[in-house]
Amino acid sequence: MSDLTPTGMRDAGRLPFDRIGVAVLNELVEAIVSGRVQPGETLPPEAVLSQQFGVSRTVIRESMKRLQEKGMVTVAQGRGTHVNAMSAWNLLDPLVLPALIGHDDALGILDDLSVVRGALEAAMAGALAARRTDEVVETLRASLTTMQENMADSAAFRQADVRFHIAVMELSGNLLAENIARVLFDRALESTRYHGVDPEHAFEMTMQEHERIVEAIDAGDADAARRAMDEHILGSWERRRLPTLRRGKEPQD
Structure with a gap:
């Protein structure tokens, strides 16, 4: 035994x-x-x-x-x-999901998490664009301004980045999607593996991608907003994903 x-x-x-x-x-x-x-x-x-x-x-x-x-x-x-x-298993459980992330050396759980999170946040961004209001756009542009003002402060920039995504979720009005996405986001942020290693000019690329999301929402283009959000989340994860732990590949030197 x-x-x-x-x-x-x-x-x-x-x-x-x-x-x-x-x-x-x-x-x-x-x-x-x-x-x-x-x-x-x-x-x-x-x-x-x-x-x-x-x-x-x-x-x-x-x-x-x-x-x-x-x-x-x-x-x-x-x-x-x-x-x-x-x-x-209940993979969203607050004990189960962190344990899965912690034991997943191939990062497959974080790959899947990013795909699901991207799909959910894309749907919420699209919903915002479909019922665009001046108040929504002003709120998101204020979030962009905070990010821009903190480009030289890594911790503050990251906090502003998180607040931008939370603002999109809250403004969407989709409580179920927001709840699931926030659980995924919160558990991921607790993992050093999810933060990975930022490439050069990572913050500049993040700003550009967020600006595209807001521009699409401001234009009332739901398809463009969905696409911009999904590409941002998946692209950002791929950029910082640890290069020695690629899905389906042997660790590289």
Whole structure:
């Protein structure tokens, strides 16, 4: 029977009770996402996990419930707890998505995330263009001005960049698309892999692409706005994506 517990969890009894369950759940998510426990495998019984983690069976039972809510396992009475295929997982879950990004050395998850985010934000930009108002255009141009004024300050420029995208989402009025896109965006921004390495003149290129988005919205051209936003998000990711970790290619020197 494999021991799923990392060294740090052996002192779980010293943690406040409300943090013990979180720590156990995090470790179980990591074990599944990392492949230490494969889809189709059965997790150790409750009593064994309780001993391995040094916590009560109540904590283990609650952790299993949380894993099941995330779609990661199926608990069958009398047959044990089986790990589900990734297709069943809630990939937007605040524990699952960061773990996937952290264990994805080929950056495939971030590739897919960028495609989905691009499609969602493109749809929202197109919706803004279709019902263009002076107020919307003024708000977006103000965001552009803030970005331009902070070209020499990397941190401030990046913050202004994020605020521009959030403004497009909020102004679109599509709450479902905004919610999903913001979850993806927030989780991605937490990853150093997503930030990658900016090429020379990266901020200038970002400014030009944002200006094209605003120009298309100002012109009321929904197709152009969708295209400009999608090309910006995918192009920006491709520019800064770590060159030694290209999808489908062997690492390069």
